[in-house]
Structures are given as structure tokens and as C-alpha cells.
Amino acid sequence: ASWAAWMPPSISGLSGSCASIPCRFSFPEELRPGSVQGLWYLGSPYPRHYPPVVARSRPGAVHESFAGRARLVGDPALRDCSLELGPPLSAELAGRYYFRADLGGYNQYSFSEHAVLQVPPEVVAGAPAELRCRVPDSCPRQRPRLRWEGAQELPEVSEREWREDAAGAGAVVARLRFRPRRQDGGRRLGCQVTLPNSSLAFSAGVALDVQYEPQVLEVSGPAEALEGSEVHLGCSAEGRPAPLLTWFRGPQVLREEPGAPALPLHLPQVSPEDSGTYTCVAENRHGRHNRSLELQVAYAPRPPVLNGSLWVLAGEQVRLTCAALSHPAPILTVTRGRRPVATAVYEPQVRLELAAAAPEDAGEYLCRAENQHGHSSLAFNLTVEYPPVLLPESRCAPAGEGLARCVCAAAAVPAPSVAFELPWLNVTVAEGHRDFALTWSSPGAVRAALTLRGGLEPRLAVLCAARNGHGAARMQLNTPGHTWAHLGTPGGLEPRLAVLCAARNGHGAARMQLRFHHPGGAHTWAHLREIGTHLGTPGHT
Structure with a gap:
């Protein structure tokens, strides 16, 4: 019927446990809290x-050291204030723990009764113990005479002994210091006590748990x-405590499992995107270690x-690259027809x-990677x-x-427009x-x-002209003889009239007078008169 609390004055816990x-x-009793x-x-x-703040019965902030590591497992409404700590326990959690009850309003009370948590330091390989x-x-x-047993093979061993007095009660204390190794895990160390002039002997021992x-x-x-394929x-x-194993590819976590001695990774159907560095990481509170494979x-x-x-x-320069992804790197070949024109061996591009x-050089090419x-x-x-270009x-x-019949043939890219010019x-x-x-x-x-009808006088000329976006070409057409048919009513082409061939592009021009040739060698010329009648413009000569 008063403010009081009951808890063990001292609690010991193993590091890493709870x-x-x-x-x-x-x-x-007179308080009736809601x-x-x-x-x-x-x-x-x-x-x-x-x-x-270690833990609360209602939601609220706690100290970062206890977040996720402490729970008020008792129900204060039933006057149960039991507390659970860890896992994992660690040295920073050691100390005095006090409970405070809150019944609402001013009815709040901090109990002076407390529990002292002791967390013995761990024995860690390479660290003084x-x-x-x-x-x-x-x-x-x-x-009493004290002697250590089983310490002969430990490295860096030192011993010391002294006497203590506490409120009239004396005790002899023997201290053994050493630096344990990984292989010392499980080694038993004992303290043997004998009394002079007596057959009495006492001993106590411990097995080293080397982390x-x-x-x-x-x-x-x-x-x-x-x-x-499947990989x-x-x-x-290994490690103590048993480590958390994790598989990484780059920064990506693929699989992890705590406390397992081995961790397999299954890749059911690999693709090029699965290429890279795979790293297995083992981690516990004492450190971290990893190994990788490509x-x-x-x-x-x-x-x-x-x-x-x-x-x-x-006339301009051609620069083309053909690239193909593969592993191993491919042999790249560019061919025109069956003739190779460029090759790169085990390179990403040609x-x-x-x-x-x-x-x-125009035409179809083939780039092959293998x-x-x-x-x-x-x-x-x-x-x-x-x-x-006139042909x-x-x-x-x-x-x-x-x-x-006059023919004007030309080649160009893009295709040219072709026309016949009658300058007279x-x-x-x-x-x-x-x-x-x-x-x-x-x-x-x-x-x-172009079909001409009637006589063609030697003095009249027929020119072939072709043009596209890059330039133009022109030439006077020649004939294999000197007898000409007539276009329209009779007329003639006189020798004093010339037919010229002219060509032009962006870089210059060329022009020449064309000659007429007849297989029989005759030199009579027909006349072409009123040619305009047959070209759609009657009355012109």
C-alpha cells in the first residue's frame, strides 16, 4: 500500500545476447488511476x-542506443514493469536501470530501487583480455596459494596477485592478462587454489569464447x-559471432542471410546484363571482410x-563506323560484293x-560481325x-x-532532267x-x-542538256552522216551553223563544237525549213 518496487539488484548478461x-x-491503494x-x-x-530513456509503455521517443534493443514487456496496469534488453547486449548498455510510474496528473513516482546490468567485456582475438x-x-x-592452469601457450601472458580487504573480509585476487588468438577459442583456463599444510585444494575454470x-x-x-545458361x-x-553473409553485384544486394556458414547464389538464366563483379561480404560486430569474382x-x-x-x-571524304556488341569482341568486316573493304579483329567497331x-563507290555494302x-x-x-555527265x-x-532521231543520255545522282535545245x-x-x-x-x-521530221540544214544545231541540283551539262549532238531528214516542210541545216556541247558544275564549265559524220562520206545537206510547224509553233523557220 505504498510506493515500492522489487527487482534484482544485479543482472549479468553476455555481450551479443539479451x-x-x-x-x-x-x-x-487510495489512488484510483484511470x-x-x-x-x-x-x-x-x-x-x-x-x-x-530506455523504454516506454506508450509510444514515444527513446535514446538512440536503445532503439530496437529494449522493450517494456510487463503491463504497468497489472503492476508489472519487467524490462527486456537486447539482443544484442553491448558494453554501452551496462549501468543502473530505474523505473518511473505514471498514474496521471501529479501521481508520478521514480523508484529508488534499481538493477545494475553488468555486461562483461568480450574476449576478442588480438585484443588484450x-x-x-x-x-x-x-x-x-x-x-591461499593461487596458480593458473592452461595459460602456458597463450601469447603475451602476464600475472599479478594482491590482497583486498572489504569491511574486514579479506580476499586474494590473481589476475591473468593475455592476448588471445582465434585458435584459442574453447581453450580452458583454470585457477587452482591450495592451502599450506593441508590437503585441501579448490579449482575453478572457464572455456574461452574468443570472438x-x-x-x-x-x-x-x-x-x-x-x-x-544457369550459373x-x-x-x-567464418567468424564469431556467426557473420551476416551478403551477395552484391556492384551496389545491388542480391541475397543475404544472417548466421549462415555458406551462402549460395543461383542465377537461373544469365544475360549480358548479369556480367560484372560479384562480391560476397561477411560482417559481424567485430569487422567486415569480402571477396569478389568476375x-x-x-x-x-x-x-x-x-x-x-x-x-x-x-569528291568528299567518307567516314563510316560499324559497331556490334558481343563477348568476346567480334571480328568485323565490311564488304562490297565479295570484296572486303575494311576489317577489324576483336574490336568493338570497324x-x-x-x-x-x-x-x-556508290552501292550496297554489308557489315558482318562474328x-x-x-x-x-x-x-x-x-x-x-x-x-x-553526258554519255x-x-x-x-x-x-x-x-x-x-536525236538521243540525249545523261547520268547523275540525283537523276537529272534532260532536254533538247534548238538555239536557232x-x-x-x-x-x-x-x-x-x-x-x-x-x-x-x-x-x-527527239524525232525530227523533214530536212535538217547544216547551219542548224541540236543541243543535249542535263541538269540536277549539283550542276548542269550541255553538248552539241553529232550525226553519222550529212543527209538529214526533214521536220515539217523542206528546209536545210547549213554548214555555217554550229552545234556546241557545253558542261558546267560548281567548279567550272567546258564547251566544244560538234562535227557531223556520214558513213558514206557524202557532203550534201538537206534543209530544215519551217521547223516550228512541227514543234507546235507554226510559222517559225
């Missing part, structure tokens, strides 16, 4: 000292795997990719270069544009009695005229024909 502090409390809450402090029972053996010394006639940082013993798996990776490690996924070349312009003007493109796992290819067309078949020739009439005959016929002999090559 500890429970059983607790009950009471308060005056609810009962509580919380635990470390180090002091008074809130004005701002002690760290200490054991103490305490023996009562209450008989002056028989002073140590983890070590990844082995990572296993293939260095290379074929695309689509198994393995990792084994996995390369082999695959056939992916479809090649072109970089560069497939259009070029004649370069096709032409110092000055010519029209004959390795031991397969091949792929890409066909592409190179277009070389150039101004018109040798351009000429005029008799086509029967009273007829002559200041007339240009092009596609759409009744006596004009246009045919295509091949891509970029144009052949136009």
Missing part, C-alpha cells in the same frame, strides 16, 4: 537530470558463362549499328574511310551524288526517209512534247529521244 530484468511495483503507464531510465531516476580469480582469505594461518572478425574463406563460380555461385565464411556472359554479336552519313557528294568518294557464338550482319547503301551514246542519226529557234524541247520520249536505263541514268 538480458531480462523482472520487475514489480506498488502504489498507495490508466497506469511507465518508463525506464538509465543512470538516474529523475527526469530533471535528463537521463537516457583479462581473467581474475578471487579467493577468500579469512584464515591468517593458511594463506573474432569474419573471414570469407572462398568464393566459387565460373569466370565465363554462355548467355541463357551457381558459392561463398563460405563473371562475363558470352554472347553472339548483336545486330551492327552504323554511325556516319550514307550520303556524300562526289571504320570505313574513302579519301574522295567517286560515283563508282565470334565463336554466332554472327549478325547489316546491309547498307552508300549514295554518292554528282552533277550530270557517249548522245547523238543524232537518220531514222528513215524524211526522219531523224530559241526553243527547248523537254518531257511532255509530242516528239520527245524519255526512258530510264538504270538508277540515275536518263535517256531522251
